[in-house]
Amino acid sequence: MRRLTVMHPVPVEVPPALAHQSTLREANLGVVLRSVCAAEEPLSRAGVAAGTGLTRSTVSRLVDELVAGGLVEEGTALLAGPGRPATPLLPSSRVCAVGLQVNAAHVAARLLDLRGRVVAESRSEPDLVGSEPAAGLALLADHLAEVLEAVPTGGRVLGAGLALPGVVDAAGERLLHAPNLGWRDLDPGPDLRALLDGIPLGLANEANLAAHAFAEPAPGRRGRSGHFVYVSGEIGIGGAVVTDWRVQTGLHGFAGEIGHMPFRPGGDPCPCGSDGCLERYAGRLAMTRRAGLPPGTTLAELGRLADGGHAAAAEAIDLAADALGVVLAGVVNLLDVPTVVLGGEIGDLADRITPRVTELLRARVMAAAFMPLEVVRDADDVPGATGGALLHLSRVVAGPAGFLTV
Amino acid sequence: MRRLTVMHPVPVEVPPALAHQSTLREANLGVVLRSVCAAEEPLSRAGVAAGTGLTRSTVSRLVDELVAGGLVEEGTALLAGPGRPATPLLPSSRVCAVGLQVNAAHVAARLLDLRGRVVAESRSEPDLVGSEPAAGLALLADHLAEVLEAVPTGGRVLGAGLALPGVVDAAGERLLHAPNLGWRDLDPGPDLRALLDGIPLGLANEANLAAHAFAEPAPGRRGRSGHFVYVSGEIGIGGAVVTDWRVQTGLHGFAGEIGHMPFRPGGDPCPCGSDGCLERYAGRLAMTRRAGLPPGTTLAELGRLADGGHAAAAEAIDLAADALGVVLAGVVNLLDVPTVVLGGEIGDLADRITPRVTELLRARVMAAAFMPLEVVRDADDVPGATGGALLHLSRVVAGPAGFLTV
DNA sequence: GTCGTTGGTTGCGTCGTAAAACTATCGGCA
DNA sequence: TGCCGATAGTTTTACGACGCAACCAACGAC
Numbered sequence: 001m002r003r004l005t006v007m008h009p010v011p012v013e014v015p016p017a018l019a020h021q022s023t024l025r026e027a028n029l030g031v032v033l034r035s036v037c038a039a040e041e042p043l044s045r046a047g048v049a050a051g052t053g054l055t056r057s058t059v060s061r062l063v064d065e066l067v068a069g070g071l072v073e074e075g076t077a078l079l080a081g082p083g084r085p086a087t088p089l090l091p092s093s094r095v096c097a098v099g100l101q102v103n104a105a106h107v108a109a110r111l112l113d114l115r116g117r118v119v120a121e122s123r124s125e126p127d128l129v130g131s132e133p134a135a136g137l138a139l140l141a142d143h144l145a146e147v148l149e150a151v152p153t154g155g156r157v158l159g160a161g162l163a164l165p166g167v168v169d170a171a172g173e174r175l176l177h178a179p180n181l182g183w184r185d186l187d188p189g190p191d192l193r194a195l196l197d198g199i200p201l202g203l204a205n206e207a208n209l210a211a212h213a214f215a216e217p218a219p220g221r222r223g224r225s226g227h228f229v230y231v232s233g234e235i236g237i238g239g240a241v242v243t244d245w246r247v248q249t250g251l252h253g254f255a256g257e258i259g260h261m262p263f264r265p266g267g268d269p270c271p272c273g274s275d276g277c278l279e280r281y282a283g284r285l286a287m288t289r290r291a292g293l294p295p296g297t298t299l300a301e302l303g304r305l306a307d308g309g310h311a312a313a314a315e316a317i318d319l320a321a322d323a324l325g326v327v328l329a330g331v332v333n334l335l336d337v338p339t340v341v342l343g344g345e346i347g348d349l350a351d352r353i354t355p356r357v358t359e360l361l362r363a364r365v366m367a368a369a370f371m372p373l374e375v376v377r378d379a380d381d382v383p384g385a386t387g388g389a390l391l392h393l394s395r396v397v398a399g400p401a402g403f404l405t406v
Numbered sequence: 407m408r409r410l411t412v413m414h415p416v417p418v419e420v421p422p423a424l425a426h427q428s429t430l431r432e433a434n435l436g437v438v439l440r441s442v443c444a445a446e447e448p449l450s451r452a453g454v455a456a457g458t459g460l461t462r463s464t465v466s467r468l469v470d471e472l473v474a475g476g477l478v479e480e481g482t483a484l485l486a487g488p489g490r491p492a493t494p495l496l497p498s499s500r501v502c503a504v505g506l507q508v509n510a511a512h513v514a515a516r517l518l519d520l521r522g523r524v525v526a527e528s529r530s531e532p533d534l535v536g537s538e539p540a541a542g543l544a545l546l547a548d549h550l551a552e553v554l555e556a557v558p559t560g561g562r563v564l565g566a567g568l569a570l571p572g573v574v575d576a577a578g579e580r581l582l583h584a585p586n587l588g589w590r591d592l593d594p595g596p597d598l599r600a601l602l603d604g605i606p607l608g609l610a611n612e613a614n615l616a617a618h619a620f621a622e623p624a625p626g627r628r629g630r631s632g633h634f635v636y637v638s639g640e641i642g643i644g645g646a647v648v649t650d651w652r653v654q655t656g657l658h659g660f661a662g663e664i665g666h667m668p669f670r671p672g673g674d675p676c677p678c679g680s681d682g683c684l685e686r687y688a689g690r691l692a693m694t695r696r697a698g699l700p701p702g703t704t705l706a707e708l709g710r711l712a713d714g715g716h717a718a719a720a721e722a723i724d725l726a727a728d729a730l731g732v733v734l735a736g737v738v739n740l741l742d743v744p745t746v747v748l749g750g751e752i753g754d755l756a757d758r759i760t761p762r763v764t765e766l767l768r769a770r771v772m773a774a775a776f777m778p779l780e781v782v783r784d785a786d787d788v789p790g791a792t793g794g795a796l797l798h799l800s801r802v803v804a805g806p807a808g809f810l811t812v
Numbered sequence: 813g814t815c816g817t818t819g820g821t822t823g824c825g826t827c828g829t830a831a832a833a834c835t836a837t838c839g840g841c842a
Numbered sequence: 843t844g845c846c847g848a849t850a851g852t853t854t855t856a857c858g859a860c861g862c863a864a865c866c867a868a869c870g871a872c
Contacts, residue, residue: 021829022858023425024427027425028860044820046820054861056819056820056821057820057821057860058860058861060819060820061821081817082816082870083818084817084867085819087820176776243656243657249742250633250649251633251649251743251777252776254742254777255742256742257739260736260772265669274735330667331740334661334667335647336656336657336662337656338658363680364668366680370573426860426861427827427859427861428828430829431828452850463852463854464828464829487838487839490836490849492849814872815872816870817870819868820866821865821866823863823865825860826862827861829856832854832856833852834853835850836849837850838848838849839846839847839849840845840847840848842844
């Protein structure tokens, strides 16, 4: 296999961003904060200077601003080796955001800080398929209240991000349709906003947020891959596309519906109005029905049954793997994203489906000979919640200027 | 249909670009030049200031630099209305680039200037299917020599961009594989570089360049859509994805192979190693074979035959439309790109296939109720050549600083 | 206790933009 | 014909942000 270096013959257009002088400072504040956030081991001012190319004097001034603004904390000096001991810099543990997630099997709230640490978590696993929204949202509110208790004294909660398994409006304010919950045209805010007390709440598609979290597992820190397709396999199949560490949201924010890409056009009709959609072969509902099992069967159970010799279960899983492999090969052909991430419940079948999916990718991707192809599992079990919190925390790293406390 | 405003809940990560002070000037030079290039009617310095938000003094200085650097020309003052007459600013007509295109049916060279005008063009329509590369490249060299004659006195040719119907290496230097020409692992440079005399030559995929030209028909000028799938239908089917006015090249530059997305997995075997690929149903070779016509039949002829009552031709076209509609609906579901652009030879069938493709998109795209969907034809008949020239010209607008003559 | 080493700060020069005053050149009008 | 208003463009001055280099701070080693 030949590996090719990254260089794009088609130029990337620079956004026509007018630059005032303050733009310069804001950009460099971002560079410094990103550097502090991205470091595995805490950096000193001098370390940031060495890493970014800015001079120590400039870094010093910018760091002072970030410290004064409450985004960076100075640790106690480390004593090691000759010279003046360095002052370690850490993203503030007082800057937090809340991630929320509701899907058919999980309700969860997470509090993350700017270091990307999970400060608190509260969750439950009810069955919300075809449920009334009120019950699920009340449960979510309980979890939210619990994690809000854990906000450190003097801490700031920048926002809350709610991951939902469906189509969210472009403003991130309403859930338009979550077919697998049976929820439609809904403002999930009222129950939550009272608790949030002015803290902004943003809604987004679960898979998009999960993919964001996979691409950027902590604010300013890059994940193992920046070009991947994320498959969120629950009752249905959601997805997201990440290129160059950016989640592709599309023009209206509807991108990522990989579950409704065609696998067998003309095949199983799908409630979406189409037929033969991937979801009709690789979604939990489709798989359990094919295996002749009750719809509440989890994919983990399905996998165990298949391992135990349940032929129909094994067949259903194999068909799902075929469907995923074919569709994902198409996606890789279209977008040259060499990594496939399996997240959500379908991750529980990773051992069974990864080999077949990998095989199909290698066989069906045109440029397979020129690129590595890998299928990996997302280890986070509530990645939507993580992504919901990162939704707000990442904004801080992207542009710290607007988040400095006066 | 509800239209939704554009706003993305998932944040767009800002590249960690360190900003020096010169960065500021370079960015604003770009803002000014882009403004000059994008204007329908020539702008004055004051007009640029009004349009960009920069002050007149700053604009004046930057424009002076661009004029001194040979990128912008001052026209003769216009006399209209009260006040001091404005000095119209125009992108320099002396700054040019060459676009080159070779595919199975076209060999072309175009000279474009920074205004996006076609200064000269030379082309021919040989049949290069299964040909020896040398003949086609010699022909291309003739066309290149001809358009180079048209470079204005004192003009600068920034580069040449060659569009090829195949996979190009990431550096833009070698053609790895062009299945429909029968060319493989080839450096097309030698014949051309002698003529180019040091002018840089870049290679890229034909559909990617065509899509670039559609998104940015002239340097710095935006096309009618910035979120679209481009289908380049020739002997095979190439493609490109554009989101937010940027061509998605993928990690290794291989993105866009829409022709090898699955339409009927398990169906017609494809030389790519897969089966049921879109290209096996909507490529010219597949369509003419299905219609029982000789492989040299053009799609325009096929369309005329179908119009004249040739049943097999009509069926082949209908199947192609079905295949395109199904696959493109999947792409739209995945990427939320509401526009499909038909380019290349398949554009000659636009009248016959557009209705069916549109119908399938409306039926199979999940969020169809929330977004407009349109299928349009690319009017450029050698869009790869246009894109090849724009490859270089766009870089100037993106960052003029590096192109100022001392 | 002195020296070398590294971290961090301070003062000054340069660059680039903003603001405002000033100059240039038109049409209109008495 | 000469003045005025209006618009285009330039010049002057101020300010903000970075780089550079000298300086101060705090450690280990001897």
